[in-house]
Amino acid sequence: MFSFNTQTKNTMKKLLNRYITFIFLCSGILFGSCKKYINEGPIDTPTTDNFWTSQKAAESGLAGAYGLLRSALVNGHSYYVFGDATANEFSNLNDNTAYGSLKPSNQWNFNYVPYQAGSLQNWTMFYQVISQCNLIISKVPNIPASTFTGDVTAIKNQMLGEAYFIRAYCYYYITQVWGEPVIVTEAYADPINAKPIARSTDAQGFAQAVIDAKKAISLMQYGYADLSKVAVQANRGTAFALLAKIYMWQKQYQPAAAAADSVIQRGGYNLESGAAFSNIFKGHSQESIFEMNMLYSPNQNEAQSGTDGIFAIFLANPFVFGKTTSWNVNTELVNNLYDTTSTSTDVRVKATFYGLLSNALMVKYANVVYQNPSQQTLPFVSNNMVLMRLADIYLLKAEANYNLSNYGAAVQNLNIVRARAGIDPYTLGDPTDLLYTIMDERGRELFGEGQWYFDLVRSRLIDDPNYPNFVEGYLTNRINNRGYLWPLDLRTLLPQDPLLTQNAWWSQNGL
Known part of the structure; x- marks a missing residue:
């Protein structure tokens, strides 16, 4: 495990600012000229050899990966549009008139929204993150040991583990939102002339995320040596939490419950008290597993x-x-x-x-x-933007146990979250009602946290008229044909990868 002293932090801040500026300059050059490859920018310094040469450079490159992920989730308000606006949590999205199509009366027309919010159809920024992770995975093992301070093997393993985790999160998220990702796991010396790659299946996208999450688990440890890194830097518990979420999409409920147990029993996380519920979103809480750093500071403002x-x-x-x-x-x-x-x-x-x-x-x-x-x-x-926290994992475990017919265990997991909220425990009756209650609890607990739409789709309750909080306006035929996925902006993406195809539902409906 590694930590940064004040001098190192200040040096890294300056280096990171220059580094991220270069990333976006390179990306702009690439996307204006590349005709062969998808959307991997040459996210590197002017010459590879003069950047990836020291611990400080590797730390800066890793911080750059987190910064790019944050930018991708923030862009176009996409994290909350994808996970909350589409689940009918908000009745009025009046900062953008195009969002008016996201309502039951318009049958949640994802096709129309991107005319004024184009980022919602474009996965490019997530591939910039993936490209950065590929560079870290490729370059860090060869950085001279003499440039590191401390246990070189442990430091490199932690860095590599974080890169694998971030890449796993990106493939998980891309597959949730757009489906059928283009899977790229190597750093290209000449990305402009790299061969185009066709889309994979959803199953392959989630499988790649599992591979990367497991690799991250093998390289990282639980806990934090530096308390300023709590939740904003990945560790073993972070990777297990992500693994549990991916397994739920794969309907692998036993491994999902086991991964959740690793988080609950060994991650070192604790639920905040009911009285301190708001503290979760102020950053670095004992409940938070993974979050994006956006706290205000007069000197180094990320807010x-x-x-x-x-x-x-x-x-x-x-x-x-x-x-x-x-x-x-x-x-x-x-x-x-x-x-x-x-x-x-x-x-x-x-x-x-x-x-x-x-x-x-x-x-x-x-x-x-x-x-x-x-x-x-x-x-x-x-x-801070909280992406994963302990209450989420308790409820995922409850859902996994429900699907394993372990109803008593599911109720126990559910009631841990209900007790913290200050509401009465649930008493088991009809098993179907138990599933509905678990999903309602996810809606209550995670309202406005970018997740409930995906939960409803994954559980297939989004168009179940027997579920009291199904989302009116989603047609069963659309959900059956994977119209819950967002379309791609092929006008922008096809010049980068001519093998890309439109998601079937949107292609069939004229996009």
Whole structure:
């Protein structure tokens, strides 16, 4: 395990800024000229030999991979559009008129949205992350040991493990969103002239993510030597959590439950108390397993703008002074999911929502600070984007146990999360009702965390009319034909890889 001292952190910050600037310059050159290959930029310094030569350079390259992943998830508000807006959690997405097609009356027309939010049809930024990981995996083993401080083998293993984890997360996420990824696992010396590659199957995409997650597990350890890295740097527990989520898509429920157990029993994570529920999103909580660093700091600010950053879509007055537009919460769904009466004991209601009687806001990410506090100008949101946390894993294990007919164990897992929320334990009755309750609990617990749409699709409850919170407007024929996947912008992507094909549902419907 490795940690950074203050001098190293400052050096890395300067190097990383130059490095990421170069990444996007290279990407722009490539995407304007490449006619043969998909979307892997030559994400390297001007000459490979003069960059990948030291521990500091490797640390900077790894930080660059995390930074690129954060940019990919933030771009076009995509993380929350993909995982929340499509699950009917918000009734009004009024920061962009194109999002008006994301509603039951328009049958959730993904085809229309990208005309004003093109990033939602373009997986390029995730392939930039993958390309960076491929470079790290290729270059780090050959960096001279003399440039490292500490246990060289342990440091290199940790770096490689993080790169494998990030690549696993990207293939998992691409396969969830667009399906049938193009699988690239090597760093190309000449990416512009590399041969084009056809799309793989969903099964192959998830399988590649499993391979990478297992490799990450073998290279990393549990825990953190540097507390400033909690949750924002991957470790063995992070990789096991991802593995559990991938196995659920593969319907491999026994391995999913086992991977969840590795997180729960050996990861060192603990649920926050009900009273401290909001602390989860302030960063580095004891519950968080993996998150993107976006906290505000006057000196090294990684925070999102409070007016147009990714968290700002959820906020308006009184949380951001003078801001009047936001994504408004679908109060009908909230009232169906939660007990919102005056006698409710569910701590998540107050911690998650504001103003449920009219124009309700989702306030998980409402830790707003102003650079000019006296005049309330230049707002920033000092929250981290939490991608995986312990309550999620308890509920995944409950779902896995349900599918294994281990109903008693499923109820036990479910009730751990319900107890923290302050609501009554669930008593087993009809098994189908148990599945519905687990999925409702995921909806309650993970509202606005970019996940519930994928949960509903994966469990096939999204179009099940017997499930009380199925999402009206998704046609069964569309779901059967994988129309839950987003289309690709082939006008942009085909020049990069002529072997790409459109997702079948969208191709059949004129895209």
